[in-house]
Amino acid sequence: MKINPIGERIVIHKLEKEETTASGIVLPTSAQEQPQYAEVVAISDKLSGQEEYKDAVQIGDRVIYSKYAGTDVKLDGEEYIVIKIEDVLAVVRD
Template sequence: MSIKPLGDRVVIKKIENEEKTKSGIVLPSTAKEQPQMAEVVAIGSEIDKDEKKKDQLKVGDKVIFSKYAGTEIKEDGKEYTILKFSDVLAVVE
């Protein structure tokens, strides 16, 4: 990937969950809420330099983020979101 976030920004890739109704109908992504869970793809240099933040988040972590946070972009046909470190709410272990 060629996206390198600046400052305290994080690049994430949303994790899509296929959702089915009780009757077995698969709901397309346009018919449901956007996921709030994602995988961290890249981290800005300010996060690595900050002693408090650098141990909290690393590339490959699964995170939960604010619902309407970030800027969505497309790179090589894949969708990514760039958001502030403060918009990351939790790391899923």
């Protein structure tokens, strides 16, 4: 199944969170912080036509997004978040 966002939205997939600290201490689930770091999996057709967003994000980019942004969606056993493009704070590139 494919998901296509409507309007000025993108679909992201959260990247795995750290389960150990840098020193090797294993953290229990309750102590783990939820990351605001995700990978872009779909972009609205409306965004690709707008000059200000045309090259801002692309499918496969890793982004940092606002903490309380978006709507959680579960599709085919995977969890995704649909967010507005304005909720993307930064694109992380190597």
